Amino acid sequence: MSQVNPAVLSPPPQQVSVREDGIVRKLWNNPKSRYSMLILLMVIAVGIMGPWFAPHDPTKPYYESLLAEPSAEHLLGTDSIGRDVFSRLLHGTRVTLMVAVMAVSITFFTGTFIGVTSAFVGGVVDTVLMRIMDILLAIPNIIMAMAIVAILGPSLTNAMIAVGIAGIPKYARLTRGSTLSVKSSGYVEASRAVGTSQARILLFQIMPNIMSTLLVYTTLQIGIAILDTAALSFIGLGAQPPTPEWGTMLSEGKEYITDAWWLATFPGLSISIVVFSVNILGDALRDILDPKSN
Amino acid sequence: MKQYILQRLASGLIVLLGISIFSFALIHLIPGDPIRIMLGENATAEQVHALREQLGLNQPLVTQYFHYLSGVLQGDLGTSFKTGRPVLSEILERFPATVKLAASGMFLAICIGITMGVLAARFKDTFIDFSAMSIATLGVSVPSFWLGILLIMLFTVKLGWLPIAGGTGFRDLVLPAVTLGVLASTVISRLTRAGMVEVLSFDYIRTARAKGLGERAVLFVHAFRNAMIPVVTIIGLQIASLLGGTVIIERVFDWPGLGSLAISSIASRDFPLVQGIILFIGVIFVLVNMLVDIVYSLIDPRIEVGQTKEGAS
Numbered sequence: 001m002s003q004v005n006p007a008v009l010s011p012p013p014q015q016v017s018v019r020e021d022g023i024v025r026k027l028w029n030n031p032k033s034r035y036s037m038l039i040l041l042m043v044i045a046v047g048i049m050g051p052w053f054a055p056h057d058p059t060k061p062y063y064e065s066l067l068a069e070p071s072a073e074h075l076l077g078t079d080s081i082g083r084d085v086f087s088r089l090l091h092g093t094r095v096t097l098m099v100a101v102m103a104v105s106i107t108f109f110t111g112t113f114i115g116v117t118s119a120f121v122g123g124v125v126d127t128v129l130m131r132i133m134d135i136l137l138a139i140p141n142i143i144m145a146m147a148i149v150a151i152l153g154p155s156l157t158n159a160m161i162a163v164g165i166a167g168i169p170k171y172a173r174l175t176r177g178s179t180l181s182v183k184s185s186g187y188v189e190a191s192r193a194v195g196t197s198q199a200r201i202l203l204f205q206i207m208p209n210i211m212s213t214l215l216v217y218t219t220l221q222i223g224i225a226i227l228d229t230a231a232l233s234f235i236g237l238g239a240q241p242p243t244p245e246w247g248t249m250l251s252e253g254k255e256y257i258t259d260a261w262w263l264a265t266f267p268g269l270s271i272s273i274v275v276f277s278v279n280i281l282g283d284a285l286r287d288i289l290d291p292k293s294n
Numbered sequence: 295m296k297q298y299i300l301q302r303l304a305s306g307l308i309v310l311l312g313i314s315i316f317s318f319a320l321i322h323l324i325p326g327d328p329i330r331i332m333l334g335e336n337a338t339a340e341q342v343h344a345l346r347e348q349l350g351l352n353q354p355l356v357t358q359y360f361h362y363l364s365g366v367l368q369g370d371l372g373t374s375f376k377t378g379r380p381v382l383s384e385i386l387e388r389f390p391a392t393v394k395l396a397a398s399g400m401f402l403a404i405c406i407g408i409t410m411g412v413l414a415a416r417f418k419d420t421f422i423d424f425s426a427m428s429i430a431t432l433g434v435s436v437p438s439f440w441l442g443i444l445l446i447m448l449f450t451v452k453l454g455w456l457p458i459a460g461g462t463g464f465r466d467l468v469l470p471a472v473t474l475g476v477l478a479s480t481v482i483s484r485l486t487r488a489g490m491v492e493v494l495s496f497d498y499i500r501t502a503r504a505k506g507l508g509e510r511a512v513l514f515v516h517a518f519r520n521a522m523i524p525v526v527t528i529i530g531l532q533i534a535s536l537l538g539g540t541v542i543i544e545r546v547f548d549w550p551g552l553g554s555l556a557i558s559s560i561a562s563r564d565f566p567l568v569q570g571i572i573l574f575i576g577v578i579f580v581l582v583n584m585l586v587d588i589v590y591s592l593i594d595p596r597i598e599v600g601q602t603k604e605g606a607s
Contacts (some may be wrong), residue, residue, distance in 0.1 A: 026336045052553050052596075055442050118568070123567050131308060131309075131312065132312070134305075134309050134312070135309050135312030135313055135316060136314075136316070136581050138309050138312075138313055138579050138583070139313065139316070139572065139575065139576050139579065140537065140538025140539070140575065140579065141538065141571065142538050142539070142541055142542065143538050143541065143556070143575055146541070146556060146557070147572050149321060149570065150320070150560040150563075150568050151320060151324050151325075151562065152325070154560075154561070223434070223435060227435075229435055230437055231437065231438070231439060231542050233438075234542065234545070235438045235541075235542060235545050235557050236557070236561060237557070237560060237561070247437075247439075250437075250440060250443065252441060253443070254439075254443055254546065257443060257446060257447060257451060257458075258451050261447060261451075264440070264443045264444075264447070265444075265447075266486070267440075268436075268437060268439075268440030268443065270436065271440065272432075272435055272436045272440065274368055275434075275435040275436075275437075276431065276432060276435035276436075278435075279431055279434060280431065283431070293560050
């Protein structure tokens with residue numbers, strides 16, 4: 001066997017590996033991403049522990065205090081049937097985190113699978129898969145999610161599935177593009193030349209090197225998933241009452257827009273803060289991991 | 295050029311066929327019996343049989359699809375299950391309101407986006423740049439329906455300047471159009487800034503400044519035109535996606551457009567109407583994108599087949 005320069009077999013130096021310890025430090029050193037990480041850590045803590053600290057049962061109506069303004073008893077007021085808005089908001093944080101994890105996992109795993117398969121197998125498989133993705137891309141995200149909810153029926157789980165599926169086409173295209181560029185690089189060619197199996201190339205060379213791009217997009221996708229699921233709930237096609245979900249709470253708040261400003265204000269503010277933090281973090285990650293795409 | 299346009303038309307046609315298959319398949323993907331779901335649990339066997347006959351669901355799948363496709367090509371998208379009216383009439387009745395909203399939103403988005411982008415690039419790394427880009431990031435993070443509600447709270451409930459919702463007049467249009475415009479402007483302002491920053495670093499801009507041209511002439515005569523090429527494309531693509539974005543805004547402002555129709559048809563499980571709306575929006579989206587690509591290729595002859603979308607996004 002001919003001698004191969006080991007440097008050719010190693011990933012190119014400009015690629016930053018996701019495993020590199022420096023990423024968290026770099027994010028921490030940037031004030032914008034530091035604050036967004038802190039906010040997101042708090043949101044995660046509230047999502048996990050919030051329901052234990054909620055002062056009231058989120059679904060229990062207090063008929064003696066309907067549409068009560070924010071006070072010491074009800075920090076963020078009560079809704080039209082006297083439920084405590086603050087407690088509902090705390091419980092809603094967990095729902096939002098669930099949405100982020102579930103919807104984005106569906107997008108990530110299926111999209112990566114389709115994209116990598118398409119790029120790696122090539123030929124007819126690539127053409128057919130990408131044509132299908134083009135067709136699905138022709139339908140706006142939210143309309144696609146609505147169509148899927150129409151099929152599955154309105155519920156929070158179905159909304160998460162719908163939003164997850166609706167995100168797949170863009171993700172698959174992105175993964176395909178990244179895989180193709182890694183696949184054609186010198187070290188993969190060299191590996192192939194020395195007889196490395198396809199599976200090894202895929203697992204140990206292609207996957208680690210497309211991860212940085214995928215991580216950036218996945219982070220940004222979290223924001224999109226939270227917004228779209230809340231939107232579906234807002235129009236009545238996602239979480240159903242009395243589930244304390246932020247989109248549903250906003251929808252209920254809209255009905256009392258003239259009498260109770262707090263009902264629509266706080267859930268909207270919560271969604272915005274979480275999505276804004278995720279987007280800032282995603283932008284910072286992109287600057288660190290994938291500066292060319294900016 | 296001719297070859298590019300023909301290829302673009304051919305690929306558009308394939309996508310259109312795909313959308314027709316997707317909208318056709320919608321009803322067949324429903325778990326369980328779609329007829330039972332549409333009619334409810336209390337439907338009699340006769341009713342179920344009659345509707346199955348009417349929708350042609352008792353025929354082989356391929357026959358059903360070609361029947362559906364030939365109907366679509368003749369402008370027959372089926373009959374609304376709830377109102378008994380042709381689906382196309384229902385859609386065309388609502389479509390002008392959606393176009394009116396989307397067009398006004400787009401107009402505002404272009405005005406706001408380009409102004410903010412040019413300002414941010416001109417005053418790069420200053421407070422103006424930071425503010426404009428923060429607003430742009432905020433714009434993609436704030437839910438459209440919340441922004442809409444906040445605007446109603448301020449301009450309708452608090453100040454009483456504008457009507458709350460329900461009409462289609464100019465005063466009713468202001469708030470939904472502003473909501474849509476502000477959110478759609480974020481992409482335009484980011485892209486304008488990026489384009490302008492790049493162009494402003496080129497040598498010919500330095501030359502223009504060196505020969506004593508005023509800053510306004512440098513910005514608008516020399517830099518702006520060249521920075522606008524990707525922006526024009528994204529504006530074209532935005533027109534189509536705005537049609538999707540209006541769905542939620544229409545709900546907030548009770549705007550009687552296609553989005554409201556889509557939501558109510560899904561809620562009432564009126565599947566022929568849902569199918570029709572998906573098909574209609576998909577077709578509009580593809581046609582607009584195709585038109586944008588062709589116009590773009592005429593403006594910028596360097597573009598080639600297969601590069602368009604990636605180059606644009």
